[in-house]
Amino acid sequence: MAQGNLAPGPNEGYDLDANEETLPVLQQLRSSYGPICRVPSLTRAGDGLVLHDPEDIRRVLLTNRGNYVKGAGLERVRVLLGNGLIVSDGDLWARQRRMIQPAFQGQATRGFAPVVQQVNADLLTRWSAHADSGEPIDLTHELSSVALEIVLRALFSQDFDRMLESEGRNPFGLLTEESRRDLQFAARFRDLARFVRAIIDVRRQEARVESDWLSMLMQVRDKASGEPMPDRALLDEVMTLIVAGHETTGSTLNWTWYLLSRHPEAEAALHAAIAHAAPTEAPQDQALTTPFASTDYVEQVLQEALRLYPPVWLFSRRALQDDTLGGYHVPAGTDIFICPYLLHRDTAQWDRSEEFLPARFMPDAATGRHRFAYLPFSAGPRFCVGAGFAMAEMATHLTMVAERFRLVPVSTEPAEAEFQINLRTRHPLRMRLVSRR
Template sequence: MTTATRRTPRISGTRVAQEMLMEGLTSFTRIAEAASGSDIVRWRSGHRHVFAITHPDYIEHVLRQHADRYHKSVEYQLVSAVLGRSLFTDDGESWRRHRMMLNPIMGRRHLNGVVDLMIDPIAEYVAALEDRGDRFEIEMVADMTELTLDVVGAALFGRGLGSVAKKIGSAVTTGLRLGEIAARITIVAAPPAWSVKFFGELVHHAPLLPWPLDQAQHTMKTIDRMIWDVIHDREANPTDENDLLGLLLRARDEDGSLTASRVRDEATTFMVAGHETTANGLAWMWYLLSLNAGHRDRMVQEIDDVLDGRRPTAEDIPLLPWTSACFQEALRYFSPVWVIPRTAIQDDEIDGHHIPKGSTMIVPVNAVHHDPRWWDDPGAYDPSRFMPDAGRDRHRFCYLPFGAGQRVCIGMSFALMEGTLIAAMMAQRFRFDVVPGHPVQPEATLTLRPRNGVRMIAHQRTATVPMTA
């Protein structure tokens, strides 16, 4: 029994739906703004009650203290049609068991062993840039998307399977774009969970489908076939390579090892969850650094001092705190995961506000990241917030690019290592300036990314073209 004592401010569900149809998912941020003065606001979306919460205490309540009262939201049923049942889509006891099995694989100790695999594609990318000359234009979002796919592909499948990762990559990208359309429709139409699941199954199995569903099905089948090929090949020819696939195939607990289909689902999830987020975070970082030349100069100085022109190793990563902070601050400024949704699986009460069972609970991450109550001068891009001794008195639930609580991103260490390595190896050779006049605006799709990409001029660093602007 809950004893609600406070009235939760309401906003118009029709307005929310209209704004979302007209402007896409970015409107969520404004919804949070509409709630200013209150840290919780509610509206109706079809038959659903939706709540947005912005106070770190409320967020901690949902994501950590009472995480057992909330499951992943209905939108994850759509995701599970593509990813199957993996950490990302699973809940309850099954999630807990698999998370315990996979935690060590994604821990720093194991990841140090995959750093060399991660570095190879970055070195190839930087070499390809060098071949293009001293000064040329690139589109950073596209480049970072391709690069992070190569990196996660190499970490997963090891050396020699780069071409498979590339092929899977383009299918994954198509799948993500189709997923965005589906997510938008699901959020606006708010259908019941069973129908979303049914729809996902239909797209997976129906023999004949109209466009664009036929394309979605083709994409899912392509990803499925390619990942199965790699797994079967590895099962037939076991190696002791420490890539993530090898670790997944060897993972076990007292109840046994992962099933082959679970390995497939986890590997696909790592590819999907592990590249677009990092890519957008990096594109935002390069953009923000180009507007803040002083921070960029300090990053280059740190990289030159530590690496002195050589290729980095796992041991160098902790020696590059400013470089890492530049990436972490970009993830605060423009958090690629801009909303964390949950469904209440029982009645609940948050600080006197009644939350009925079945409600959707959303955390609008960027609103929390720009709240002046928790962040000094939140509109400033200031990496010093993330230097090792900074932010000790900050509330743990006001920085959420990787989520928080039990379901915090399992790839967080991977992403931070990858971001630092990519930043270091690219800045070692190039300076990137945004093309003057190019409009850069955040657009909330599945991730928060720049609407028109980020067009940048790459200047190769030579004795005659110094790094500083």
């Protein structure tokens, strides 16, 4: 391959990043230059390269993955999450992933069913009062809190209640109260690590092992060395799970209710589907997979919401060595950008791509679709470790709430999307709860 054969693109430079300015730039580049586009960088060492073709994306995430590490834009995340699983690379990432993965496998995930169901049962109790009074709820904030509580209980179990008691509040509430994700926030968030450290210390003193993620991470031994996870890594991973596990699920549920509230036919289909599902409000003996068993439609609704509004709407990789993508030369150091938001709305891949049609995820309807045309959880070895947990958690929430209430928006205006590190609604959604019983 001739070294000069670079992908087409503009002459002027631009630093692509997960922020508001980037989406219109990507849209414009896509229509001017097509499915692969090179963008000179203003400040970074290598050019940017935007990929829209699922085949090229497959090469980066899977078939030639050894050539790609985490890329541009990660500096901000590193300040927040240290060297946790989202940020790390190479041997450190591989070791940590091996140690963390078992905590997220089917059996372990199913063990958290009672936690997820109890948090949602408490939510329903609170929401009943709103349904009675007619007072709207701030849905966005409520869902962010529910997702945060689930992750904190899955991590700390009874130590979460102890922390609430001793502090008189949830110190991690900062995550739902503060929506900015700047350096000042990062410093305040990092300071919360002391609460995690205190819980770890107490468990060690008491030689206490719980059935939660923290104990799993404290107990696990590296297969090769037999060593436990170093404390620094343990803290980074816990902080990573808190952030990664709550913003994404909270935001997906927020968009899901928004979409359902504007599509009465989908809402009716959901009600019909869950009418046949097992009751979900008796927490103790049910596995998290229960709602999946008879309500494939719940999962399809969630998959379709994740297609239209993938929380991780843009992510990046960096090439270690030269490569070839789409027939073009890719020099070492190039920053690769993959945009699930645009990929999921690409008319070459999706019929009626702007419409909310959960049935497109019925098993038969999905045949022939490129595996790398749908990436809400990424793909390949760095596939979201919490994907199974997230889907089960969200399905449980949707089933339990839809069984009791309809959510009716206070405003009929379309919600505006905000493209920052995560894709969220720009303004909180306010909803009225209408009892279905």
